[in-house]
């Protein structure tokens with residue numbers, strides 16, 4: 001047994017360890033900069049040490065640990081470990097004073113229970129107020145006692161005041177199993193709102209980088225979210241865990257679009273977008289690209305000045321046909337044809353006694369280019385998509401019906417490729433062609449959030465980048481709002497290139513209070529998503545549903561009252577109602593940040609959120625203005641309503657001037 005005073009003393013030991021690590025990292029930066037040897041490794045070492053020094057320097061006041069394990073049996077019998085966000089090295093590089101939460105021994109902190117204590121006699125959790133240790137709670141697992149006490153509940157129920165934070169202190173066993181899953185295994189997580197899918201995905205990235213650092217630093221880890229606002233919300237979690245090398249972006253940006261550019265630029269009709277996102281477009285584009293390959297009709301002749309060498313058209317036809325059958329990327333195939341022609345020419349030259357040098361081969365190879373341009377022409381993705389959207393006739397015949405072909409045809413084709421304005425769906429088509437031309441560089445691991453909304457063509461873009469890596473796919477079929485959304489996970493995982501991947505269901509919610517969950521669950525039957533209802537971990541929270549005479553003044557009053565309380569406030573409304581509410585809030589003297597999908601946004605206590613941008617976000621207090629308008633706003637309006645009902649952490653206030661949607665009335 002240790003007292004609070006002992007534990008506070010240990011905090012000082014940890015802070016001293018942190019200071020020592022910082023000093024030695026700074027010294028090493030200086031030493032590292034003077035390292036002899038090659039400049040590349042000196043620079044790399046310097047960069048690594050500098051970022052370590054910066055990281056350490058940024059966290060001197062933070063809690064150095066959040067838990068403790070006392071082992072009474074097994075490999076660690078008689079040992080005590082403090083668990084924190086990072087290893088803190090002991091004096092003279094001795095036993096660490098704090099163990100990283102990702103280390104193998106820390107697993108017991110998350111998984112041990114009274115039924116299977118994993119050798120742990122006591123698990124201790126600490127409560128902190130800023131940098132000060134305020135208390136602790138013990139579970140004597142060895143004596144069969146288990147129960148998340150007040151500290152655990154307080155951490156899960158604390159008001160949200162800024163962007164998303166890490167959950168390392170309170171990861172639950174079913175979440176931990178996913179976080180520490182094998183790198184090679186792709187997994188799909190179906191989870192109700194607030195079950196921690198996003199949190200699990202981010203912590204999994206941090207865990208994998210710890211467990212497979214060398215490999216993943218080379219191949220890369222990518223986190224894909226639905227929009228910029230969401231990425232802005234989650235962006236600080238991984239850096240807070242010491243991981244700054246994970247690329248976090250939206251699919252749109254990954255494929256070369258700039259945030260929000262498509263809203264400002266060209267847009268598709270729903271009909272056109274639905275066809276462009278259909279898997280058959282992959283076959284259309286393949287045909288449009290590979291249809292360029294022609295039949296050789298004349299021999300290839302090259303000369304070194306003295307002698308002419310020739311490859312006959314029959315031979316050329318065989319080369320082209322054989323290469324086509326190999327199903328290589330288009331440009332690789334083109335170079336393979338060149339190499340095979342050159343092999344024939346080289347053999348002839350050698351038989352004639354010519355000494356074949358690299359310069360000779362290069363010179364002859366260049367003379368094959370006109371033939372290739374004729375028979376296997378180089379092309380850019382823009383050219384292929386331009387042709388298909390100008391006239392899908394030949395490429396789409398038999399693949400798309402007449403109406404579908406008409407839907408994707410440009411009403412007024414741009415004069416040239418260069419003047420074309422591409423829509424978001426076109427960017428996916430361009431990426432498909434780029435992938436047919438050359439294989440893109442992939443990632444070691446890709447984490448895909450809100451994956452239920454991905455189209456078959458978007459899935460292919462991700463599959464191309466994770467062909468040799470693995471995937472963590474996170475989503476909720478009940479929150480599917482796109483016209484092409486997934487209906488079941490096995491098909492979606494197959495589209496993502498990982499057929500047969502396991503699907504794990506999470507159903508305990510950590511965000512939404514029980515009363516709010518009960519209201520949202522009423523919609524589930526109507527959504528026919530085949531997912532189980534959520535159970536809430538939380539017993540706190542408040543729900544009110546109030547009819548009002550006039551919406552805007554009621555929203556302003558509610559927002560003003562909510563700002564008196566602690567935590568963030570989000571006003572969520574149908575997209576069409578946002579402009580009016582914005583004016584009303586401004587006239588009422590309230591400064592609300594407008595959340596836009598394409599914009600990472602600055603954090604303010606009061607946010608105004610169009611329903612279409614609410615996915616993945618959360619606010620302590622949510623004012624949902626006119627649910628009927630949200631439900632009517634789009635074909636999958638009830639799914640959208642389900643999303644908006646599940647954004648509240650502590651309080652949901654539903655205000656309606658019109659009758660509530662029938663599906664919401666029990």
Ligand SMILES: Nc1ncnc2c1ncn2[C@@H]1O[C@H](COP(=O)(O)OP(=O)(O)OP(=O)(O)O)[C@@H](O)[C@H]1O
Nearest residue numbers: 167170171172193194195196197198199510511616
């Ligand atoms: N084990 C946990 N301990 C503390 N907080 C948790 C835990 N798991 C999840 N949370 C919190 O619950 C909230 C919801 O988590 P998260 O956003 O990851 O859920 P989600 O399943 O992605 O939700 P949605 O489907 O609505 O996007 C977050 O604030 C997260 O920090």
